[in-house]
Amino acid sequence: MRLGALLASAALIGACSQPAEEHNAIELDPESIVSGSRFLTAETQALQADDFANPGFLWVDRGEALFSEPTENGSACVACHEKGLPGVAATYPAFDTETNSVLNLEGRINQCRVKNQNAPELAYESDPLLSLTAYVAYQSRGALVSVDSSGPSRETYETGRQYFQTRRGQFNLSCQQCHTENWGKRLRGDTLSQGHGNGFPAYRLEWQSMGSLHRRLRDCDTGVRAEPLPYGDPLYIAVELYLAARSNELPLESPAIRR
Template identity: 60%
Template sequence: MIRTVVVGCWLALTAACGEAGPARDVSSMAPSPLKSGYEFLTPETQALQTDAFANPGFLWVDRGAVLFADAREGSPACASCHEANGEALQGVAAHYPAVDETSGRLLNLEGRINTCRERHQKRDRLDYESDDLLALTAYVAGLSRGAPIAASVGGPAAKYAERGRDYFYTRRGQFNISCNQCHNDYWGQKLRGDTISQGHGNGFPAYRLEWQSIGSLHRRFRDCDAGVRAEPLEYGSDTYVALELYLASRAEGLLIETPAVRR
């Protein structure tokens, strides 16, 4: 129970102590029932997400649709291979990250899109967190809006899921706190004006009011790592992609909300 006390104290230091309530038993179990980050938002922010005209994330989705149709001399458009309006890719994002058969590497959507650019379009990779990569990723993930997460963690994916799980349960940073301590053990409690959610990736890329932009799931990981004063990993790092896979397995059945709106 020492662990509970340590995190409890730290949370009490940063959040309003009275609001934190009694510490729950430290479970190390995936949260149950599963709740999307959406359920922890204010009604105003929820309304912003659900209204496709007001949700600023759709600016990136629309830009992604334009990029998807962009054909050049000697370099086909995404749409040339995956059908206009992306019909062939509906539901695909629910199975990501996934192992690429050709290279054996685990790819998230950003990695898959960049692989298609190099392999099938003979174009340069897009920079992680560039508006173009965010737009294409939001567009492709948006084609799976409402689909239940169902990533494979068997076979060649197993070792990656294991690596992601290790990262999730490892304490780090000056505060010496692991992801699971906040998102498994303390979800529902207050921290610096936020309500800690279960830490699912089902809304990403997501528009964060704090960022005034859409951002990738890795940007969110980096914020959480920095929050405990740990050195964040590089965008697109293999470990963050593996973490993404572990989070997907932990969120199996939760519906994709991209582009979500978050505080």
């Protein structure tokens, strides 16, 4: 069945069934895990691979500059992180014992700003936070996702898994139906990927900008006509953890290019 037909029938079913019902849980076959870049055109893949042409590097470069800039009342990131933060992004989201919660990379960077730089948090999706996140993520490019979803992170992981597997919106579709059950099929000019976060922050041609994973999740929720969650919402952080654990062993690609 073409996915357009799936969407059309899902909309019909959605009209007469309960919203937000949980769907049969299906996990990706670990043997089949592939990055979203696999489903891009050769031209877009080439743009991602070319560090001079890849527009994501505008953010990486701005992030690098910010990394060595002191704040008004504190030292620069580089003063404490002299060797940068290689490999760190591959381990996020991660449990933080100080706040007793799972933090994603954006949250961890903001925590360091407040605690170690005497500076206010940067707004989610603001250019400086995107740039710093892109720069830190870039230092893990090629590193394999290795996120811990056990122990104190387990509850958050389960919350994220449930969000992923629950139908929502007017189309009454779950993330799982598109990204676990139908990846590889065409949908409105895209080929559905498995929905991994390993390219983020990513430059989307449609946005003409770098954007966080949460921006992508908001687009997916909006796509099924569900109300998107606010940036940085704990529920999106839980989804982010589930996605990362689901993509363990996949190489990080940020700054990736996406359609």
